[in-house]
Amino acid sequence: MVQHAGDSLAQSQWAERGRMPFFSLGPDTSREVTYLVRISHARVPFSGGLFLKTQVVASDQEQRAQFFLGGYFGLAALAVFVALANALVYRDRGFGAYAIYVLAMILGQAGITGVGGMLFWPEMPALNNPMTFFMPLLAGALGVWFVRIVATPQQYSTLLDRLAVSIILGLIAVAGIDAVVPSVIGFELSLYLLALSMGVVLLLLGLAIARGDRHSRWIAAGYALIVLGGIFPVARNFGLIQSGFLSEYGLMLGSAMEMPLLFYGLNRRLNEQTETRARARALAVTDPLTGLTSHRRLLTQLQASINRARNGRPFALMVVELANHAALARELGREGAERALVLAASRLRRVVRGTDTVARVGAQHFAVLMDSPCSLDEANAIATHAVAQGLRENEVLPPGASLRFHVALGQLPMVDLDAVATLDMLLAELKAISLDARKTIRVVKR
Incomplete structure (x- = not known):
């Protein structure tokens, strides 16, 4: 009886269907039977063992192996799904590269x-x-690509970046040629390239860590595990060790431990990038010193209010100057003057309504946009309250020092004046108030 199994045959032609070749032995134990086993592969040296197992033992071992494999492939599939979701939602190239890399690892391990x-x-x-x-080589190329995206070597070493790109292209080229024309030379070359790619990946991550990239530490830890696990199958393929548990499952174990570390590092990186972008967006619409609305943002809101008010909905704009800012700067220095500006912003916030917008529109100038319907009497009352708040004692300035507010107030819209012209007009009105003036509020009527 002749039995066949192997990677060149369909499962239906195997003597026993399964992950690995199994051959049945005759049940007759009354006589001696000779079995001849021929094992061959065109490129890979055979280093495995031959084992005699009962059906019960073989089934028990295979069940344990399938439990382990199921856990690995389930974890890997979940990692791919979540990484793709993050890549699409946050438009993050790092998560996209990670998902493709893990998918290639899954297919290679399959x-x-x-x-x-x-x-x-x-x-x-x-x-x-x-x-x-082919897939392990492609996974190696994708791993270098992934690390190149995360570690960004092009920012500090053009030579190192070109080396990474060369290894990526080399792995893909060797994998493609070997898939079409398999050869022993192609197999050995692929092993050397994979070993080189692991070294380059660790070098890229090491340099990124040295430059202060905190998140690369987690990615480096993950890759260190897969390099450690990959040593055993590589050594087996070079004929240095016999097949065993680590040569069969070492790379998979390293990959299973690598995935959560890479994911965690990517997630920390994404959170930091998201916070950085949020701060950048906030700086575009807020004043960095006082936290008030920025000059540009106020003009946008003011123009929108003017456009709405042309339908008969009046509103008010109040422009405030910290008139003694220069004197405070001379007395307290730059830091003291900045504290006075922050205090002024805080006092103005206290007196406005919840729907009003307080903005900083100059070195010592502020503006309050009273967008909801607001009469001149209501606006004048708020301006009076603001001036009084500035004169109150505080714990920020030295004893006896206070904030002297000058206010120009107008009911809007005014004929033929857009947002910029309206603000400039009220700022010009402020200049008409002398530093020692007793009347510090000017009202401009339509």
Whole structure:
């Protein structure tokens, strides 16, 4: 009786269907039987062992292996799904590269462990060789690509960045040629390139850590695990060690521990980038010293209010100058003058209504946009309250020092004046108030 199994045959032609070749022995124990086993592969040296197992032992061991494999592929599939979701939602290239890299690892491990041949393409043995040899090389290239995106070597070393790109292209080229024309030389070259790619990845991450990239530490820790796990199958393929548990599952174990570390590092990186972008957006619409609305943002809101008010909905704009800012700067220095500006912003916030907008529109000038329907009497009352708040004692300035507010107030809209012209007109009105004037509020009527 002749039995066949192997990666060149469909599962339906195997003596026993499964991840690995199994051959049945005759049940007759009354006589001696000679079995001849022929094992061959065109490129990979055989270093495995031959084992005699009962059906119960083989089934028990395979169940444990499938439990482990199921956990790995389930974790990897979840990582791919969540990473793709993050890549699409946040438009993050790092998560996109991570998802593609892990997907290539999944397919490569499916080929190496026999899960793919048993479950996914049982009647397509032509896929066994590409998945076993091409996909690991592609995963190596994608790993370098992923680290290149995260570590950004192009920012500090053009030579190192070109080396990373060369390894990526080299791995893809060797993988493609080897898939079309398999050879021993191609197999050995791929092993050397994979080993080189692991070294370059750790070098890129090490330099990123040295430059202060905190998130690269987690990614480096993940890659260190996969490099450690990958040593055993590489050493087996070079004929340095015999097949065993670590040579069969070492890379998978390293990959399983690598995925959450990479994901965590990417997530920290994404959070920091999101916070940075949020701060940048906030700076575009707020004043960095006082936290008030920015000059540009106020003009946008003011023009929108003018456009709405042309339909008969009046509103008011109050422009405030910290008139003694220069004197405070001479007495308290730059830091003291800045504290006075922050205090002025705080006092103005206290007197306005919840719907009003307080903005900083100059070195010592502020504006209050009273957008909801507001009469001149209401606006004048708020202006009077603001002046009184400035004169109150405080714990920020030295004893006896106070904030002297000058106010120009207008009911809007005014004929033929847009937002910029309206603000400039009220700022010009402020200049008409002398520093020692007793009347510090000027009202401009339509």
